[in-house]
Amino acid sequence: MNHDDENNLFNRLEAEMATEPGGDVVDLDAARTARAESATPDPVPAGPLTESGDPEPVMVDQPTAKAAGPGYLGRLRGARRRAVVPEWLRSMAELKTATAWVAGHYAHATGYHALRSPIYATRLALQAPAGAAKFVGGTLRWVADREGEPVRLAAVRREDAAEYLKLSRQRDGRVRLRTLVAVLSMFVGLGAALAIYVLAPTWLQAISVSAVTMALGFTGRRADDPVIHKAVELPKATKLTSDIVLRALGALGIPAINQAQGKGRDGFEFTAPITRDGPGWRAEGNLPYGVTVTDVIERRDRLASGLRRPLGCVWPEAVPDEHTGRLVLWVGDQDMSTAKKPKWPLLNSGSVNLFKPVAYGTDQRGRWVEVTLMYIAGIIGAIPRMGKTFLLRLLLLIAALDSRAELHTYDMKGTGDLDPVGNAVSHRHAAGDDDEAITYVLNDFRALREELRRRTKVIRSLPRDICPESKVTSELADKPSLGLHPIVIGVDECQVLFEHPKHKDEFEEIATDLVKRGPATGIVLLLATQRPDAKALPTGISANASARWCLKVMGQLENDMVLGTSAYKRGVRATMFAWGDKGIHYFVGEGSDARIVGSVYVDGPGADRIAARARKLREDAGRLSGHALGEEPEVTASAYDLLADILAVVTVKEPKLWSETIVTRLAELRPEVYEGWDPEALNAALKPHGIATVQVGRRVEGKVVNRRGVDRSRITTVIAERDGKRDAG
Ligand SMILES: Nc1ncnc2c1ncn2[C@@H]1O[C@H](COP(=O)(O)OP(=O)(O)OP(=O)(O)O)[C@@H](O)[C@H]1O
Numbered sequence: 001m002n003h004d005d006e007n008n009l010f011n012r013l014e015a016e017m018a019t020e021p022g023g024d025v026v027d028l029d030a031a032r033t034a035r036a037e038s039a040t041p042d043p044v045p046a047g048p049l050t051e052s053g054d055p056e057p058v059m060v061d062q063p064t065a066k067a068a069g070p071g072y073l074g075r076l077r078g079a080r081r082r083a084v085v086p087e088w089l090r091s092m093a094e095l096k097t098a099t100a101w102v103a104g105h106y107a108h109a110t111g112y113h114a115l116r117s118p119i120y121a122t123r124l125a126l127q128a129p130a131g132a133a134k135f136v137g138g139t140l141r142w143v144a145d146r147e148g149e150p151v152r153l154a155a156v157r158r159e160d161a162a163e164y165l166k167l168s169r170q171r172d173g174r175v176r177l178r179t180l181v182a183v184l185s186m187f188v189g190l191g192a193a194l195a196i197y198v199l200a201p202t203w204l205q206a207i208s209v210s211a212v213t214m215a216l217g218f219t220g221r222r223a224d225d226p227v228i229h230k231a232v233e234l235p236k237a238t239k240l241t242s243d244i245v246l247r248a249l250g251a252l253g254i255p256a257i258n259q260a261q262g263k264g265r266d267g268f269e270f271t272a273p274i275t276r277d278g279p280g281w282r283a284e285g286n287l288p289y290g291v292t293v294t295d296v297i298e299r300r301d302r303l304a305s306g307l308r309r310p311l312g313c314v315w316p317e318a319v320p321d322e323h324t325g326r327l328v329l330w331v332g333d334q335d336m337s338t339a340k341k342p343k344w345p346l347l348n349s350g351s352v353n354l355f356k357p358v359a360y361g362t363d364q365r366g367r368w369v370e371v372t373l374m375y376i377a378g379i380i381g382a383i384p385r386m387g388k389t390f391l392l393r394l395l396l397l398i399a400a401l402d403s404r405a406e407l408h409t410y411d412m413k414g415t416g417d418l419d420p421v422g423n424a425v426s427h428r429h430a431a432g433d434d435d436e437a438i439t440y441v442l443n444d445f446r447a448l449r450e451e452l453r454r455r456t457k458v459i460r461s462l463p464r465d466i467c468p469e470s471k472v473t474s475e476l477a478d479k480p481s482l483g484l485h486p487i488v489i490g491v492d493e494c495q496v497l498f499e500h501p502k503h504k505d506e507f508e509e510i511a512t513d514l515v516k517r518g519p520a521t522g523i524v525l526l527l528a529t530q531r532p533d534a535k536a537l538p539t540g541i542s543a544n545a546s547a548r549w550c551l552k553v554m555g556q557l558e559n560d561m562v563l564g565t566s567a568y569k570r571g572v573r574a575t576m577f578a579w580g581d582k583g584i585h586y587f588v589g590e591g592s593d594a595r596i597v598g599s600v601y602v603d604g605p606g607a608d609r610i611a612a613r614a615r616k617l618r619e620d621a622g623r624l625s626g627h628a629l630g631e632e633p634e635v636t637a638s639a640y641d642l643l644a645d646i647l648a649v650v651t652v653k654e655p656k657l658w659s660e661t662i663v664t665r666l667a668e669l670r671p672e673v674y675e676g677w678d679p680e681a682l683n684a685a686l687k688p689h690g691i692a693t694v695q696v697g698r699r700v701e702g703k704v705v706n707r708r709g710v711d712r713s714r715i716t717t718v719i720a721e722r723d724g725k726r727d728a729g
Contacts, residue, residue, distance in 0.1 A: 037105035040510045077141050094278075097366070110232035121210075123227045124217025128639035131220025143178045145171050164698065179356060186639065199236070240274050240281035240307075240331050248306025249287075252299045256288040271326070276638060278365025279339065280313070280332035287325040293318040294571040295329055303329075311578050312336045318571045320593040336364050336598055337581050344600040346610070351617055352401040354486050355474040357590070360394060361583075361599040367598045373399055375471065377515040377525045379542060381532035381562035382551030382574075385390070386614040389417045389492050389597045391549055392528045393607055399488040400425045400614035402619040404477050406449070408489040410441055412496035420604065422488075422500070424611035425618055427626035432690065433496045441491075442503055443633060444639070447508045448523065449491065452513060455521035455683075458482055472522035485623075486522045489514070494527040495536030502722070506642075511690035519546065525694070532561040552577035563588055640673050641717050642685055651711050658709040659683065679708055686710070689718055 088094040113120075141147075147173055150319050155164040196208050223228060250261045260267035270285040287293065295317045296303060304314040305672045312335030319326045332339065341362055352358050357370035373395065382388040389411075399405045400421055404554075407426040411418040414432035422429030430437045459470055467476060472484045493498065497507040515526045527545075530534045532553065542561050550562040552574055559568045559575055563586055572594040574586050583599045602610065618624040627633070649665035650657050659679035666674035666682075677685075683693050696709030 026188060038358050063254060087277070089537070091367075094367075109231040112205040113228065116228075117721055120227050121214070124214045125219035127216070127227075128213045129220070131218065132217050133214035135216060138344075138357065139182060143175065143182050143545070145174045149176075161491045177713065207615070210429060236715065240283060242270060242274060242283075243305060245270075245274070245329065246284050248303050249296070251306035252296065252302050253301070254291055254295055256291045260288050268327075278328060278332075278367065279331055279334065280365065281591075283329045283331075284319075286323075287327055289325070292571070293327045294569070294573070297571050297573055297576055300576050300641070306438055307331060310335045310583065312338070315596060317596075324552060324571075330364055335580075336584060336596075337578075339599070341598065342366060342368070344602075346398070346401060347600075347602070347606070349541070349613075350401070351403065351476060352398055353479070354399060354405055355401040356396050359600075360398060361587070361597040362566040363595055363597055366675065369587065369595060370588070371395070371398075373488065373520065373524055374588060375519045375524075376547040377519055377541075377545045378527070378547035378549065379537060379545045379556060379562055380528035380549040380551075380585075381525065381537070381553060382530060382585070383698060384530045385556055386577075386581075387585075387599065388528050388530060388549040388551055389413070390583060390601070391585065392492050393421060394599055394602055395420055395526055395611045396488065396490045397607060397614070399486070399490075400611060401617065402486065403614070403617040403623050405486040405488050406625065409490075410437075410491040412441075412491060412493040414435070414469065418492060420611045421614075422606035422627065424608075424615040425628050427622070427628070431626040433493075438497075438500060438503065440633070441449065441497065442506065445507060447633070448487070449510045452486070452517055452521055452523060452671075453676075455484060455523070456517065458484065459521060471520040477522060484522050488526065489524065490528075492528045493530065495529045495531055498541075499535055505688050506536045508540070509685075512544070515541050515544045520674045523551045534561070537561060547587075549585050549587055550574040551583070551585040552579070553583060559682070563594065567594065640670055643689060643691075643715050643722075645669060645674075646710065646715050649714070650710070650715075652712070656709050656711050658696055658707045659693055660707070662710055682710075683708065691715065693716055 017568075057520070062293075083090070089647045097579065114235050148167065152164065152167045152171065155167055185443075194210075196205055200208070217227075219590075246261070246266055247267055249257050251455070257267035265513070268285050272284045274281055274283045276282075287296070293316060297318075300314060300316060301311055302453075303316060303468050304311045307314055309331060315330045315333040315336075317328045317330065319328055324422045334340075345359060346352070355372065355374045358399065359368035359370050361369050363369050378395070380388050380392055394409060396409055396418065397420075398553070399407060407421065408428040409418045411420040411422070411431040417432065417433055422431070428440075430440045459467055459472070462476075462482075467473070472486075476482055476484045477486055498504055500507060511525060511527070514523055518525055521715055527537065527541065532542070546561050550559065553559050554561065554575065556575070557566040559565065559573060563574065565570050567586075568575075571587055572588075577584055583601060584598065585597055586594045587597045589595045611689055615624065615628065618628075626633070645666055646662060649662060649669055659682050663674065663677040663679060663682050666677060679693070686693065691710070692709050693708040695706050697704045697706045699705075
């Protein structure tokens with residue numbers, strides 16, 4: 001009986017006992033027999049009542065274990081098929097890697113031993129006399145049947161004459177035969193040696209003497225000092241066996257596993273054989289009832305101790321479409337952070353189409369993980385020094401390699417990490433968190449909001465056959481006349497914007513708009529922060545981001561801010577990354593579940609080289625613009641302030657004014673900003689400031705006309721609150 005059957009039976013018997021009135025001690029065998037005979041299902045009190053008022057019985061268990069669950073066909077349909085052709089045969093890249101590795105291994109071993117062969121020969125020659133002595137001694141012992149001596153001596157000690165006589169006779173016969181064989185062999189050997197000496201050419205003589213010397217030298221070897229050392233130190237990563245997995249799971253301190261193992265059971269039910277999977281081993285199976293994969297992930301360090309492997313090799317994972325107790329344990333041969341990574345295809349050559357997936361990192365198994373930068377808004381979160389800026393820069397470099405993309409790069413930390421991209425290709429670029437930089441970013445964000453509006457209008461006006469999905473496509477991005485090329489905005493340490501004492505609301509409002517409506521219009525916003533909380537990353541933004549990269553974080557809150565609500569509960573925990581796991585992160589996006597990815601490492605000089613290539617691409621396409629050309633945006637010094645502008649155009653004598661009058665006046669005041677605004681746009685722009693439009697009645701030609709308008713006193717109050725002054729008007 002397997003564990004499932006045992007458990008089923010146990011559960012059934014428990015249910016039977018629970019339904020017995022009074023909870024008396026029950027003879028289980030008798031109960032089972034009676035149940036089988038009566039063939040009526042057990043009454044379950046929770047069921048609906050029958051006409052007579054008795055609870056209607058509800059079948060919870062089928063009478064036989066066989067009938068439980070779906071039928072054979074059902075189970076077949078539900079079965080997951082394993083790949084017919086193994087992964088390494090399907091993927092050219094994997095096959096190449098495997099073949100190259102095997103060839104490299106043997107080439108290394110051959111070279112290693114070839115270089116040392118003279119030493120081996122000398123040592124064997126020196127050992128040859130000892131080997132000869134050993135050979136002669138061994139032969140004499142064999143001829144004299146020394147191996148039987150202990151038995152004969154034992155017979156002597158026991159004074160067992162009959163036994164001794166029998167053994168002696170047997171020994172005499174054996175010695176005679178062996179002497180004959182030895183003498184014959186000696187003659188044959190000596191004859192062959194003489195023949196070679198007299199008849200054979202010199203090379204054959206040399207080979208023969210060497211072979212005999214080497215053989216004698218090999219015989220004379222010492223166990224503690226081998227002549228030939230191993231060319232490679234085999235890694236300690238030995239095969240993962242079920243025993244090792246069970247031992248490790250038993251060491252986690254999870255009571256249900258320990259109880260099962262205490263009763264002699266496994267505490268883990270393997271659902272597939274342990275197999276080689278990439279550069280590591282993969283075990284899959286069911287944890288005991290009630291134990292979840294997150295329980296194991298939480299104890300990843302203990303698991304690593306139980307497996308006797310470095311932490312970076314041990315990757316327990318949940319299976320997304322399975323129950324929460326289905327564990328996949330992947331144990332790598334090498335620590336993920338130090339394992340050799342394949343060369344990034346874009347490192348030295350190549351360009352990118354942002355509408356197609358691009359490899360940007362590798363998973364634990366060394367396979368490329370791709371990201372499509374279009375139609376997303378992304379957030380990157382991590383504690384400091386884990387590789388957040390490097391990852392953002394990598395994504396921006398990828399974007400730079402599509403010559404159509406217009407880059408806006410903002411390094412609010414100000415250390416110049418984004419300068420390689422910014423100075424070479426960016427349309428807009430700023431570093432630092434001083435007023436000048438903030439004003440620059442604010443102006444650009446405002447311009448981007450306008451661009452977003454323009455793009456939505458362009459997309460709306462396009463015929464269906466050209467723009468079937470109401471979003472920018474690669475073909476549309478190719479047409480310069482439409483101006484729908486990709487715009488990629490990268491902001492490192494974005495909390496500087498969203499916590500800015502004066503402009504935080506406006507930054508938040510624009511960024512939220514870009515996150516929500518940007519993707520369809522070809523605008524991609526990538527935000528990185530080292531403090532992912534509601535202030536640093538407003539929820540309107542974090543909730544709407546469709547791509548998420550989370551490097552190591554310290555707690556559940558930050559984890560869920562970056563990876564999405566309840567990610568932590570589902571076992572997607574970036575808290576488990578070790579301090580050394582730089583660049584390793586959870587990636588959610590590309591329509592798949594969270595994956596662990598180690599991003600490609602591109603250092604400063606590497607980034608410079610790639611950016612130079614990207615610049616060349618742009619120059620060739622005639623698309624280099626803005627900052628990269630040394631041009632600065634027109635509006636820099638005076639960042640406009642909507643509320644202040646409204647106060648400027650609405651006099652104190654006009655306590656309430658129609659929105660349409662205000663937008664007309666605003667357009668006169670600052671046409672580069674307000675041109676084309678309608679009352680709705682004003683309403684939308686005021687909302688983030690907590691200001692709603694009100695009904696304003698005006699007498700027009702003797703009649704009162706009601707329209708939406710703005711209450712001036714509300715504007716002054718909000719400005720007063722914002723600037724901390726009592727009265728702004
Ligand atoms: N993919 C990677 N592989 C290996 N090492 C990396 C990787 N990415 C970054 N690192 C290393 O991690 C260090 C920190 O990276 P980075 O400057 O991006 O961290 P950060 O999270 O942005 O830190 P801060 O919050 O201080 O800005 C780098 O100096 C780099 O050496």
